[in-house]
Every structure is written in structure tokens, then in C-alpha cells.
Amino acid sequence: MNPVLTLEAVSVHAGPQRIVAPASLDLVPGRPLTIIGETGSGKSLLAQAIVGNLPDGLSAEGRVTIGDVSEEAGASGRHALWGRGITVLPQEPWLSLDPTMRALPQVAETHLLVAERSEADADRAAKSDLASVGLSEAVAKYPFQLSGGMAQRLAFVVARAGGAPIVIADEPTKGLDAARIGEVVDLLRKGLANGGALLIITHDVEVARRLGGEVAIMLKGEIVERGEADVVLAAPQHDYTRTLLAADPRHWPARAPAAPASQAAESVLDLRDVAASRGGRTLFSGLSLAVRRGEIVGLTGPSGCGKSTLGDVALGLVRTDAGTVQHHVGLPSTAFQKLYQDPVAAFPPRRTLRRTLCDLAALHRLDASRIPDLMERLRLYPALLDRRPGQVSGGELQRFSLLRVLLLKPALIVADEPSSRLDLVTQKEMIELIVDAADRDGCAIILISHDEALVDAVADRRLRLEGDRSVNVEARQAA
Incomplete structure (x- = not known):
């Protein structure tokens, strides 16, 4: 079968520095190609070079052929194909959604203007799209009223509404629970079954296994390695591929439960009979929880069940409908910190990362000499400090978020999907650093994650939100 997308020695450069080596690939209908790799390795940059949408300051070399359009990678003729011939499912939904539009018209607009349907057909198609990803109740909601996982699903259907045969999906399952991941994989497969072509960038090895190709x-x-998915993922030849697969949380040794002294430690947070709702729907009620120094509490549950809302309640960022939230007396407000699920929304977009960190250190009289050590431990290159948030990968920005929080030496961290943008190797390293903050510094952690294997490996207790008022608390026992 003839390829619908061909790359010939496509590379990406930042001035004289080459940051993505020449890559030659073919994409054919009905057969997915999945790129897996380390955070910041250039996966997303390669995708942006294919589409012709690299950030300012970066350039592409080589040749890109999409259907009948063949041009140098740095040219712009293929921009005319956006939405109709090729589409991108973005890694950061907040950057692709219109904050002033409700969910239904955002999807309908693409059907109307890109797919050129009638208004009635566009509306019907948009409702069907939203229902297919479990967003029927979100048709009248704005993006800011959605959870991270719900926003990701909305961005997915908006991008697909134009009917482009070539789809580049950049972490399309990021932040989703297992059931929703299965739904997205099924949707991607449907596109392939209808003669579409798929290039997917993901950290989720299981998604690559399920898609095949x-x-x-x-x-x-x-x-560094390429081949049939079932062969490469079962019997990898390159050392990095073997290291990557071994870093799956299902293979992590379980962390020892908190020591008896920690179990007796005073609470830094007490929630008593707390209730909260969103859009008129009760997310949880009657919830009581005490979090002690040095303790890690895992928080799991399906997308949209209120995990992030509970984290915000714990930090005092969201008011409760009922109940009380008590922080330990004597701790400053800066002792309660959040690692955001979408760090791009938490950094000033026009300031360099160096400026942001230096301003933080000056404002709170922090020890700025800790920055180089934390950067080394988080595997962040010093050159990244002089870039703006939009000029680094999502995973790199997530690690900068952790660095910024750790500088404040917090008493409690609410970590909201802190590794959703990281490859398996870097995820393990970052989670280990969070665990180290609990074990060494006595920092309490509320770890919000869809990855139950990860939570099982590191949490002392798990609190699962199961919808509406059902809450289940599980304590992990020593082996």
C-alpha cells in the first residue's frame, strides 16, 4: 500500500544546534506507527516538524510528503491541509480549546467550517462525538469546568471532527483512567479501519501494544530501535528500550509502609465530613481524612469523579459545600503546595524559567543555590533555564514544576497526575524524588493518579472516589 505520509531525513535545529537527528519514516493507511521515548527526546518536535508548526527559534530540514504535496520541511504549503488532510491531537488540551466556548459548539464548529456540514448535521455529529467519549453531560460546559481528563477527551473530538485521514496524536491518553484509555484506543482504531493513517506519540507502552503496527x-x-510492536516490546534489542520497559510501575518494588513513628506523627491536614460538587452534581460527601507528616495518600478513581477537586479542597483553593478543612496551626500558607496536572497553566508564559525561579527565591527568601542540584536530580539541562514554558516539552515543564515546589520545602504536596507527561524512566525518577521528600523531609503527599499500579507501589493508603458519594479507603500493609 502506498504511504500517505513520507519523511525524508527530517531533522530539527535550534540555530546551529541539532536537537532531532534526521528521521525517515513512511505512514500507510490502516497501520499505526507509535513513537515512544524519553521526555524531551524530540518526539513532539518531530511531529511539529511534520505538520509545519515548530515553535519560534526552531527550524526543520529534510522533506515531507503528504499525499500530493511534497516540499522542504521548512516550507509552509502543507498548512492548507490542516484539519482536512492532517490533524493533530494536542498534548495540552488547554492550549487548543477556546475558553469562551462551551463544549458542544466547539465540536460543532469544526464539523461546520472544516467538514462543511450543515448546521443541523454539525450539531448532531457533535453530540454523537461527545457521547462517544463519555461527555454527554458536558455539552454545555466551558473548558475550565472540566477535569483534565475530560478536557483531553474534548480536545480529541474537536481535532477529529474535520475528518482528516492522517492523525498525529500527541499523548492522546494522558490523564485518563483505564476505561477512558480503552475508549480512545478504540476511536483511534476506528479511524484506521476507515482507511485513515495514525502516528501516535505516547509514554504508555500498553497503548502501543494494543494498537499494534x-x-x-x-x-x-x-x-534507536524500530520494528513490529509485538516484537520490539516483547524482545527489545537496545539497552534503552529494555530500561524503558523495566521502569513500568507494575515492576516497581513496593515501598515500605510509613514507619511507626510516622504513623503517630501529628496531622498536617484534617478533612471532616467534607462535601463538594461541580455543576450541580455532588462529587463526594461525608469524607473525612487526616494526613500525617511523611505519609503518602494515593487518590484514585475514574476521570471526572472529583480527584482534582478534592486536592484543591485540601489546599483551600475550592470551597466545600459542607464540612471543615483544618491545616496544622503554625504552618505558613506556602507550606501547602500543588503540582498541577497541566503545568503550562501554572507558569508565566512570557518569562524564562530562570526568571520565574529566581523571582520565587527572592520573594520567599529561598536558598537559590539548591536549584542546580535539584535540576541535576530531575535531569533538567541548565540551558533550559533560558527558555520560556512554551519552548520546553510538557515533561520538562512538569519537572520544573516539581523543582519549584521542592524549593519551598513544603509540609504538604498535592501531586495531581505529576508524571502524566513523563516517560516511564523519568516518571520513576520523579516519583522517587517525591517519595524522598516524604521519607527524608517528612513532607505529606496526596498523590492523585489514574495509575493504580503506581499508587500501590508507593502509597501508605489509597482513597478511591467511586462516583457521587461512594468513597473507599484502603490501607497498605507491610509485606
Whole structure:
């Protein structure tokens, strides 16, 4: 079968520095190609080079052919194909959704203007799209009223509404629970069954297994291994691929439960008979929880069940409908910190990361000499400090979020999907650093995650929100 997308030695450069090595790939209808690799390895940059949408300051070389359009990678002729010939499912839904539009008209608009349907057909198609990803109740909601996982699903259907045969999906299952991941995989498969072509960028090895086709493993801007998905993921040949697969949370040794001394430690947070709602729907009620110093409490549950809302309630960012929230007396407000699920929304977009961190250190009289050590432990290159948030990968920005929080030496961290943008290797390293903050510094952690294997490996207790008023608390016992 003839390819619908061909790359010939496509590379990405930042001035004289090459950051993505020349890559040559073919994409054919009905057969997915999945790129897996380390955060910041250049996967998303390669995708942006294909589409012709690189950030300012970066350039592409090589040749890109999409259907009948063949041009140098740095040219702009393929921009005319956006939405109709090729579409991108973005990694950051907040950057692609219109904050002033409700969910239904956002999807309908694409059907109307890109797919050129009638208004009635566009409206019907939009309702069907939203229902297919479990968003029937969100048709009248704005993006800011949705959870991170719900916003990701909305961005998915908006991008697909134009009917483009070539789809580039950049972390399309990020932040979703297992059931929703299955739904997205099924939707991607439907596009393939109808003669579409799919290039997917993901950290989720299981998604690559389920999609099948071909996989390419990327490390430091270079594809180091490539082949059939079932072969590469079952019997990898490259050392990095083996390391990557071994870093799956299902293979982590379980962390020892908190020591008896920690179990007796005073609480830094007490929730008593707390209730909260969103859009008139009760998310949870009658919830009581005490979190002690040095303790890690895992918080799991399906997308949209209120996990992030509970985290915000714990930090005093969202008012409760009922109950009380008590922080330990004597701790400053800066002792209660959040790692955001979408860090791009938490950084000033026009300031360099260096400026942001230095301003933080000056404002709170922090020890700025800790920054280089934390950057080394988080595997962040010093050159990244002089970039703006939009000029680094999502995973790199998430690690900068952790660095910023750790500088404040917090008593409680609410970590909201803190590794959703990270590859398995970097995720393990970052979670280990969060665990270290609990074990060494006595910092309490509320770890919000869809990954139950990850929570099982590190949490002392798990609190599961199961919808409406059902809450289940599980304590992990020593082996």
C-alpha cells in the first residue's frame, strides 16, 4: 500500500544546534506507527516538524510528503491541509480549546467550517462525538469546568471532527483512567479501519501494544530501535528500550509502609465530613481524612469523579459545600503546595524559567543555590533555564514544576497526575524524588493518579472516589 505520509531525513535545529537527528519514516493507511521515548527526546518536535508548526527559534530540514504535496520541511504549503488532510491531537488540551466556548459548539464548529456540514448535521455529529467519549453531560460546559481528563477527551473530538485521514496524536491518553484509555484506543482504531493513517506519540507502552503496527523508540533526538510492536516490546534489542520497559510501575518494588513513628506523627491536614460538587452534581460527601507528616495518600478513581477537586479542597483553593478543612496551626500558607496536572497553566508564559525561579527565591527568601542540584536530580539541562514554558516539552515543564515546589520545602504536596507527561524512566525518577521528600523531609503527599499500579507501589493508603458519594479507603500493609 502506498504511504500517505513520507519523511525524508527530517531533522530539527535550534540555530546551529541539532536537537532531532534526521528521521525517515513512511505512514500507510490502516497501520499505526507509535513513537515512544524519553521526555524531551524530540518526539513532539518531530511531529511539529511534520505538520509545519515548530515553535519560534526552531527550524526543520529534510522533506515531507503528504499525499500530493511534497516540499522542504521548512516550507509552509502543507498548512492548507490542516484539519482536512492532517490533524493533530494536542498534548495540552488547554492550549487548543477556546475558553469562551462551551463544549458542544466547539465540536460543532469544526464539523461546520472544516467538514462543511450543515448546521443541523454539525450539531448532531457533535453530540454523537461527545457521547462517544463519555461527555454527554458536558455539552454545555466551558473548558475550565472540566477535569483534565475530560478536557483531553474534548480536545480529541474537536481535532477529529474535520475528518482528516492522517492523525498525529500527541499523548492522546494522558490523564485518563483505564476505561477512558480503552475508549480512545478504540476511536483511534476506528479511524484506521476507515482507511485513515495514525502516528501516535505516547509514554504508555500498553497503548502501543494494543494498537499494534510499528513502533519506533526515540532517545536524545534519535530513533534507536524500530520494528513490529509485538516484537520490539516483547524482545527489545537496545539497552534503552529494555530500561524503558523495566521502569513500568507494575515492576516497581513496593515501598515500605510509613514507619511507626510516622504513623503517630501529628496531622498536617484534617478533612471532616467534607462535601463538594461541580455543576450541580455532588462529587463526594461525608469524607473525612487526616494526613500525617511523611505519609503518602494515593487518590484514585475514574476521570471526572472529583480527584482534582478534592486536592484543591485540601489546599483551600475550592470551597466545600459542607464540612471543615483544618491545616496544622503554625504552618505558613506556602507550606501547602500543588503540582498541577497541566503545568503550562501554572507558569508565566512570557518569562524564562530562570526568571520565574529566581523571582520565587527572592520573594520567599529561598536558598537559590539548591536549584542546580535539584535540576541535576530531575535531569533538567541548565540551558533550559533560558527558555520560556512554551519552548520546553510538557515533561520538562512538569519537572520544573516539581523543582519549584521542592524549593519551598513544603509540609504538604498535592501531586495531581505529576508524571502524566513523563516517560516511564523519568516518571520513576520523579516519583522517587517525591517519595524522598516524604521519607527524608517528612513532607505529606496526596498523590492523585489514574495509575493504580503506581499508587500501590508507593502509597501508605489509597482513597478511591467511586462516583457521587461512594468513597473507599484502603490501607497498605507491610509485606
